[in-house]
Amino acid sequence: MSDKKRTIPKKWENEIKAIKATQVAFDVGEKVQYVIRKEALDRNINPSDRIRQILGLKVSRKPKRLRLSISLSDVDLAYLAKSYQLETKDPVEVKRRAAEKLIKHVNNPEIIN
Numbered sequence: 001m002s003d004k005k006r007t008i009p010k011k012w013e014n015e016i017k018a019i020k021a022t023q024v025a026f027d028v029g030e031k032v033q034y035v036i037r038k039e040a041l042d043r044n045i046n047p048s049d050r051i052r053q054i055l056g057l058k059v060s061r062k063p064k065r066l067r068l069s070i071s072l073s074d075v076d077l078a079y080l081a082k083s084y085q086l087e088t089k090d091p092v093e094v095k096r097r098a099a100e101k102l103i104k105h106v107n108n109p110e111i112i113n
Contacts, residue, residue, distance in 0.1 A: 026051075036050055036051060036054070037050075045059075068102070072091075077091060077094060080094045080097070080098060081094050084097040
């Protein structure tokens with residue numbers, strides 16, 4: 001091993017700040033969560049940024065890509081693949097078909113549960 005001091009690549013410098021951040025979860029009740037999430041949605045920001053605004057904290061001005069996400073177990077993936085008549089080993093196509101279904105739901109909410 002050498003005695004040289006390890007340097008961190010420039011592209012990772014901001015990651016150090018993120019590592020030092022502390023995650024805080026608030027147990028504030030269903031109504032408060034709903035209102036804050038709705039306010040965030042109405043402002044086209046994520047709930048974390050809305051909480052930061054309410055608390056008077058700095059909010060990043062970088063545009064955020066808002067997206068919906070879920071975690072899929074192997075069983076979930078197999079179920080969706082089967083319902084879309086796909087191979088389970090094709091999670092990208094399962095994701096594409098699921099996204100299409102979400103879009104159809106928004107365009108025709110009475111059709112899909």
